[in-house]
Amino acid sequence: MKAFLWASAACVALAGCTVPQSGVENLPVAQATDTSEDARIADLISRMSVERKVAQLIQPQINSFTAEDMRRYRFGSYLNGGNGGPYGNEYAEASEWLKLADEMYLASVEPMPGGEPVIPTMWGTDAVHGHTNIIRATIFPHNIALGATRDADLVRRVGEATAVEIEVTGIDWNFSPTIAVAQDDRWGRTYESYSEDPAIVAPLGAALVEGLQGRKGDPNRLRAGHVIATAKHFFGDGGTDQGVDQGEVTGDIEALRAIHAAPYPAAIAAGVETIMASFNSINGEKMHGNKSLLTDVLRGELGFDGLVVGDWNGHGQVAGCTNTDCPQSLLAGLDIYMVPDDWKGLLETTVAQVKDGTIPMARLDEAVTRILRVKMRAGLLGDMVQPSKRPNAGDYALLGSADHRAIAREAVAKSQVLLKNNGILPLKKGANILVAGSAADDIAQASGGWTLTWQGGGDLDNSYFPGATSIWKGLETAVKEGGGSATLSPDGQYSSKPDAAVVVFGEEPYAEFAGDRKHLGFTDEEGLGLLRKFKAEGVPTVAVFLSGRPMWVNREMNAADAFVASWLPGSEGAGVADVLTGATPATGKLGFSWPATCDFGPLNGPDGALFPVGYGRALADTSPIAQLDEDCAPLLAGPTRALFEAGRLADGTFAFAVKPNVEGEGEYLAQMRGDLTDAGVTVRGYDRDAQEDAREVYMRAGSRFGLRQDRDSGGAYRIAYEVVTRPAAPVALRVGEDAVVNLTDHFALALGKGWREMLITDACAPGLGNRIRFETEGDITFRISSITREDVAEGTPCSF
Numbered sequence: 001m002k003a004f005l006w007a008s009a010a011c012v013a014l015a016g017c018t019v020p021q022s023g024v025e026n027l028p029v030a031q032a033t034d035t036s037e038d039a040r041i042a043d044l045i046s047r048m049s050v051e052r053k054v055a056q057l058i059q060p061q062i063n064s065f066t067a068e069d070m071r072r073y074r075f076g077s078y079l080n081g082g083n084g085g086p087y088g089n090e091y092a093e094a095s096e097w098l099k100l101a102d103e104m105y106l107a108s109v110e111p112m113p114g115g116e117p118v119i120p121t122m123w124g125t126d127a128v129h130g131h132t133n134i135i136r137a138t139i140f141p142h143n144i145a146l147g148a149t150r151d152a153d154l155v156r157r158v159g160e161a162t163a164v165e166i167e168v169t170g171i172d173w174n175f176s177p178t179i180a181v182a183q184d185d186r187w188g189r190t191y192e193s194y195s196e197d198p199a200i201v202a203p204l205g206a207a208l209v210e211g212l213q214g215r216k217g218d219p220n221r222l223r224a225g226h227v228i229a230t231a232k233h234f235f236g237d238g239g240t241d242q243g244v245d246q247g248e249v250t251g252d253i254e255a256l257r258a259i260h261a262a263p264y265p266a267a268i269a270a271g272v273e274t275i276m277a278s279f280n281s282i283n284g285e286k287m288h289g290n291k292s293l294l295t296d297v298l299r300g301e302l303g304f305d306g307l308v309v310g311d312w313n314g315h316g317q318v319a320g321c322t323n324t325d326c327p328q329s330l331l332a333g334l335d336i337y338m339v340p341d342d343w344k345g346l347l348e349t350t351v352a353q354v355k356d357g358t359i360p361m362a363r364l365d366e367a368v369t370r371i372l373r374v375k376m377r378a379g380l381l382g383d384m385v386q387p388s389k390r391p392n393a394g395d396y397a398l399l400g401s402a403d404h405r406a407i408a409r410e411a412v413a414k415s416q417v418l419l420k421n422n423g424i425l426p427l428k429k430g431a432n433i434l435v436a437g438s439a440a441d442d443i444a445q446a447s448g449g450w451t452l453t454w455q456g457g458g459d460l461d462n463s464y465f466p467g468a469t470s471i472w473k474g475l476e477t478a479v480k481e482g483g484g485s486a487t488l489s490p491d492g493q494y495s496s497k498p499d500a501a502v503v504v505f506g507e508e509p510y511a512e513f514a515g516d517r518k519h520l521g522f523t524d525e526e527g528l529g530l531l532r533k534f535k536a537e538g539v540p541t542v543a544v545f546l547s548g549r550p551m552w553v554n555r556e557m558n559a560a561d562a563f564v565a566s567w568l569p570g571s572e573g574a575g576v577a578d579v580l581t582g583a584t585p586a587t588g589k590l591g592f593s594w595p596a597t598c599d600f601g602p603l604n605g606p607d608g609a610l611f612p613v614g615y616g617r618a619l620a621d622t623s624p625i626a627q628l629d630e631d632c633a634p635l636l637a638g639p640t641r642a643l644f645e646a647g648r649l650a651d652g653t654f655a656f657a658v659k660p661n662v663e664g665e666g667e668y669l670a671q672m673r674g675d676l677t678d679a680g681v682t683v684r685g686y687d688r689d690a691q692e693d694a695r696e697v698y699m700r701a702g703s704r705f706g707l708r709q710d711r712d713s714g715g716a717y718r719i720a721y722e723v724v725t726r727p728a729a730p731v732a733l734r735v736g737e738d739a740v741v742n743l744t745d746h747f748a749l750a751l752g753k754g755w756r757e758m759l760i761t762d763a764c765a766p767g768l769g770n771r772i773r774f775e776t777e778g779d780i781t782f783r784i785s786s787i788t789r790e791d792v793a794e795g796t797p798c799s800f
Helices: 006-011 037-046 050-056 067-073 094-108 143-149 152-168 198-213 253-261 264-269 291-301 327-332 343-355 361-377 402-415 443-447 471-481 526-536 554-559 574-580 744-750
Strands: 017-021 024-029 077-079 122-125 230-234 274-277 307-309 417-421 432-436 485-488 500-506 541-546 562-567 609-611 640-645 653-658 667-669 674-676 681-686 694-699 704-709 716-723 731-735 739-742 756-760 771-776 780-790
Touching (some): 037 361, 050 343, 067 094, 143 198, 143 402, 152 402, 198 253, 198 264, 230 291, 307 361, 327 343, 432 471, 471 485, 471 500, 471 574, 526 541, 526 554, 541 554, 562 574, 640 653, 640 704, 667 674, 716 744, 731 744
Parallel strands (some): 077 122, 230 274, 432 485, 432 500, 541 562
Antiparallel strands (some): 017 024, 417 562, 640 780, 653 667, 674 681, 681 694, 694 780, 704 771, 716 756, 731 771
């Protein structure tokens, strides 16, 4: 997509014209008599069949189709998922990515039978903090860290470097930036947000758009060194109730717009070519089917003229839709369906709906026009050059280049937020420094989610990150350059007492929905144990906290002499060392309120904040902070009473099934397993983490299945569950005698999302009681790995 001239676009529409170039030979193209953008596009559309038009709307993922499928169907675009890679290898070298880009492109531009115009495809990827699907790419800090810099020029340079590295692999389109305004930090995507304040989000999101695409008016915009950008997710993704990913946003629509839609005018003014629809609902209506917002507001009021792309099967969540059947989304204003695996069924259904009038031809043509307009602006309808022949393609030295790593290191240093300093920072030159904590030399943990894999972390040791620098390595080099010595000791052991210890700890990597939390209390005690150990031994400490959100860390902050919110810095750990050693000043400022207490609710603004938005110390600020409250017993240490866990029912707990139209508890299941055909319930062993440590439950329409304690142990019910099949009819949980909790929407949302937890409290099930019972009006299959009861704070809401 790059330095292509509009002059050759004229050839794209000229009947009988051929273009032999760059590996694409004898392409039949045609010439428009009018040089205007709209006239050229209209001419192309006038000669496209319904099937080819609909194919422009279909976006499958690389692991679910082949080049032969591309040749046959001519998809308008395609993507790689977070765990997708060329030829099934998510750790493939960059050359394999470029090879696949060529294969798909060349298949998309083969001559069309019947003289239909050739429309090249385009590849979209999630390069959300650098081109981080690719080994050797620069891993920039996540957005939460960039928000702490408040530096729009820096963010623009991050975008420019990311675009170049994307070009190396022949990819056209980046699903970034996320311009969500995260309002509840329990949300697992909080780190993709620059701030809880839309006034901070808006200019930084616009800057990344300009970095990726180029500035409006620049003749090189969307040419060499630039790719297509995407502002996402429109809108409300950061405002779901209880921070549940893909959940419900409720409230006055104008008040919601004032927060969550606020960054979009700036992105549109910066020229963003694509906007992604959000998974969430707003006041009960899924955004993928919300015409008043996708069309009336986004198009009519905000003036967006690019294309709207869906998110991963988001259309299938619209009421009345499935993954293979959803005219509602197109009619609401969606232009591209992101349909990773079910592309064939959706394509065939949509073609039929155009032909029978369910989808008006005018609406189809409008969507195709928007797609072709973006392709034309990006040069894809100009000189038809295969990806490997484009600027920067195949120049693998640009991946993780020194220049790009320097930008990332600058971003890391500027994003460090110093929350406490009793005078230990900057580390003294010539000092003997111990570096502790398992995260200190773990690049994957410092990078977080969306890094080589969707969720990040896991088995990714440092060998997966050639050229990167861990926090430990950065500190070792910096301390030695200052005349001192540094020793890595993950468990904190030493033979000679150090002058100071740097303890690196924090959250394990996660991405969307897997990162959702029920509270913001940081529960892992590795860092706490090390800090307390050093304190007892008289060793001054610096706490370096890696996280995708602010968290309650009062215990760690009390134990440390200095505390740094390091966020998720990525591949350039030397940027952390720059601040700790004083080579770079501490300038980072919080973009999110930092919690003072360990509770459940969202925190936005100074009320209830230990540190407000904008807080961040200079290294010279050694003013003390008072001892912090360490009481978090209701959340972190409340008594737990198991009904079922590790594959066994607790003593005094019974599982039962009830036949349709029969009262009572019915038949009992020994150790929560059995086939009760008459009751319509089958429970079998399932391996989650160990052999048969969970159960898979199949319930036929009208059936009931539950657990009962002999004696009521009290407390909320916490249930670890996974939904296997989409509910086709209402599903409910009856708690005690009378309380009924509707699970239908929650189960639909949880489908395909892996293991989740629901917490059932008095808030939605008054009285609770000693019995729970699942009830369904349609067939459903789900899994359960544990059911426990625990004490929670009064007023704790139910969550799913």
